[in-house]
Amino acid sequence: MTEITETIPAGLRPWSVDWPAYKPTDATPPELRPSALARHVPGWAEAAPTPADVHDWPQRMAAALVPYELDEQGWPLNPGGRTGRTGRHLGRWGENSAADPIVVAGRGQQRQVLLITRDDILQEAIPGGMGEPGETAPDTLVRELREETGVDLSEQRPVILGRDLVDDWRNSDRAWVASTSALYLLPATVPAVGADDALAADWWPFISLDQLDAAITVAGRTLYAAHRPLLQRALDYLAQ
Structure with missing residues (x-):
């Protein structure tokens, strides 16, 4: 299996590095897309269709195993840097x-x-x-x-x-x-x-x-x- 981070050059992974052309692929599966969540929320997932719908970021960040930050729109940033993927293929944002x-x-x-x-x-x-x-x-x-x-x-x-x-x-x-x-x-x-x-x-x-x-x-x-x-x-x- 190819690791996800291998798709991004090491020098471009840090969020501090400017990369205007960066266009990550949406990794969200069908069952976690907003239209699907409006009908049914899987038992293993939170209902928030986007990070903007999450209202406890301070608590989540304080409890994090690995510290991370939010971007200018208040969305979480993977502390490991860019992955080439966006969206959510996991139970929770962040x-x-x-x-x-x-x-x-x-x-x-x-x-x-x-x-x-x-x-x-x-x-x-x-x-x-x-x-x-x-x-x-x-x-x-x-x-x-x-x-x-x-x-x-x-x-x-x-x-x-x-x-x-x-x-x-x-x-x-x-x-x-x-x-x-x-x-x-x-x-x-x-x-x-x-x-x-x-x-x-x-x-x-x-x-x-x-x-x-x-x-x-x-x-x-x-x-x-x-x-x-x-x-x-x-x-x-x-x-x-």
């Missing part, structure tokens, strides 16, 4: 907070990581997903892991690795994903079964990113590129 639980079992050459096969892109990825209204990041981590793999780590306290932008394929200039990534350490693997948004849940060797990538490739699958930095961060932590 930041859509998510959580990515990285579950690692075992030690040394026996170390493994739990990944799911996502049903939207058919690639191997960290379990996780979007937070629900009023839900904290720790709650999202536990809920998403349980829903997608059946693994309940509610009694475990994870190591928070970071709060970052995710180069998600649905990102646009006006709506994007930011995630809390957390590391759970287990003495051994536990049973896991794919459910909800996961077609499968499997344990993979986790000594290095190259080894993980090779194992997934041999199995005829593909590692989700946007999660590679998060997995590498977990490996860096484990190497300390």
Whole structure:
């Protein structure tokens, strides 16, 4: 999968760089266009047809995992810069907070990581997903892991690795994903079964990113590129 930001030259991504000819493509799917929202609002999406219809920007910005700004018309600007896409292909305008639980079992050459096969892109990825209204990041981590793999780590306290932008394929200039990534350490693997948004849940060797990538490739699958930095961060932590 080609990452969205690769369509924009690095020197032109910052909003501080003047680019009069910039014309991003509208990424809004049919069900989120104003005419469709006037008839029906999907349960996973907010009703606002444009950012102008959102009235709690101060609260959203204060709670953001990654700080961002509004432009002169009061519309949110992706803190990662231009994406080549505008509109909304996510539940909310501005930041859509998510959580990515990285579950690692075992030690040394026996170390493994739990990944799911996502049903939207058919690639191997960290379990996780979007937070629900009023839900904290720790709650999202536990809920998403349980829903997608059946693994309940509610009694475990994870190591928070970071709060970052995710180069998600649905990102646009006006709506994007930011995630809390957390590391759970287990003495051994536990049973896991794919459910909800996961077609499968499997344990993979986790000594290095190259080894993980090779194992997934041999199995005829593909590692989700946007999660590679998060997995590498977990490996860096484990190497300390």
